[in-house]
Amino acid sequence: MKKITSLAILSVLAACQSPAEMPLVADVFTPKSADEALEPYYRSLPEDFYPRAPAGLALPEAGKPLTRILVGSCLDEEKPGSASLRSVAAESADLFLMIGDNVYGDRDGPAYVNNQPELNELRASYADLAAREDFKAVRAKFPMMVAWDDHDYGANDAGRDFPFRRLAERIHERFWGLENEDVGAYPGTYYARTFGPEGQRTQIIMLDTRFFRSALTPTDEWGKKGKERYIPSADPEQDMLGNDQWTWLENRLQDPADLRLIVSSIQVLPTDGHGFEAWAAMPLEQQRLYRLVRETDAKGVVFVSGDRHTGFLYKDDAALPYPAHEITASSLNVAFAETTTEMDRAQVGEGYPPENFGAIGIDWTAGTVSLEIKSNTGETVRQVTAAFR
Structure with missing residues (x-):
């Protein structure tokens, strides 16, 4: 060649x-x-150009009801030994969701600034993740589903204008072994799977909030609390998911399911607690998502997110026809603080900034989910129980 x-x-x-x-x-x-x-x-590019994750376990059988799911985001592959990953590996669960910033492949800055169209740093980051013993232990124990966020996309806060997004997608899909599945056949990294028999069906929808997303509106007061990076915009041209993914999501929300976990790498429900990336920065798109849930009569929706380097729980009684809940599990090993004063109108209790991961317990008899933020030693530090039927 x-x-x-x-x-x-x-x-x-x-x-x-x-x-x-x-x-x-x-x-x-x-x-x-x-x-x-x-x-x-x-x-x-040849196949050996792409790093690969260690062989993983097959997803649970379609007819098996799920009772426990683990969630994690924000893993710096260069940091030695993650207590969070070791604690994850010690848990019992049916599935582990890695929901974004699964590596930090843009530490040296955006690849287009550093003349790296081959995304050398991103590929090296994935190779480093594959070599970690704590990651290998998690990979060997749990079936996994994955989403990406900006740092494993290739550029901080990037969207559809990232010029190397097509290679970033190939790297992601080949690393996680998705290239020969449905998600490997179309642009973007979104996909969905459903587990369990009728009456105990859990649908997991992994959204892609990067590949198709238009630019956010920069703040007019950089760093100001509540307006740190971005401000909400009423621009009708802004788009979070792109036409194809929106149509796909509408169809998936009409699939039979009793509990639906909609995984978004960035937060969905918060509206006024911060000015970082979130659906609230595109309020028309946020309302479009809520409206789609209502119009498809999709029952049992729970939102799952990462990104924020703090664990949060949220409840919004007005977003959906029933109380909407969200768990934000972040981060596995990229913590910036011990405490936080951030408070959103939908927030349930204080945020938890130290290293953490999430757990979702499903009680089919009671029709409830337990949303838990767990410390890096596996202790439950925040918890809420929500009905889904």
Whole structure:
């Protein structure tokens, strides 16, 4: 295979800015975007270009009811020995959800700034994760479902404008062994699975809040409490999921299920507690999500999120036709504080900033879920029980 240098690739990217009437080469397609220009090169990369996770367990059988699910996000693969991962490995559960920032592959800055269209740092981060003994222990014990967030997408807070998103998707799907499943056949990393017999069906919907997302609205008061990075916008052109994923989600919400976990890498319910990334930064999209749940008559929805480097529990009585609950489990080993004063109108109790992971217990007889934030030693430090029927 002839090697294509980064300089040549960047020349192609620059050419994408040329007027449409000036093709790059005669009889060759004129790409409409940077990621489209890179696509032929990315398709030529060999399989050994991609890091792979250790072999994992098959997902639970479709007819098996789930009773316990673990959740984690924000794992710095370069930090030695995670107490949280060791505690996760000591738990009993049917499934483990890694829901974003599963590696930090952009510590050196965005790849497009550092002339890395091959996403060298991101691939190295995944390789480091694969080599961790604590990750291997978790991988060997639990079937896993995964979502990504910005740091395992390739650039902090990035959305659809990330020029190397198509390669980032390939890296994600190949690392987690998803390339030959439905999610590997279409753009984006969203997918869903349902487990359990009628009356005990748990549907898990893994959203992709990166690949299709338009830009957020920057704050006008950087760092101010409640407006730290972004502010809500009424721009009707802003989009969180993209048309295809929105249509797919509408269909999935009509699938038979008794309990539905909608996994979003960024928070769904909070509205006024902070100004970082969240659905509240696109309030029209947030309301669109709620409206879709109502219109599809989807029962038993519980939101699951990460990203925030603090564990939170939320309850909103107005968002859905029934009380809506959310658990934010973050982070496995990237904690920034011991306490927090953050309080959102939907928040249940204080946040928990030290290292943590989440647990979701399902009581089919009572029709309830227990949402737990657990410390890195496995102690339950925050808990709420919610009815789902």
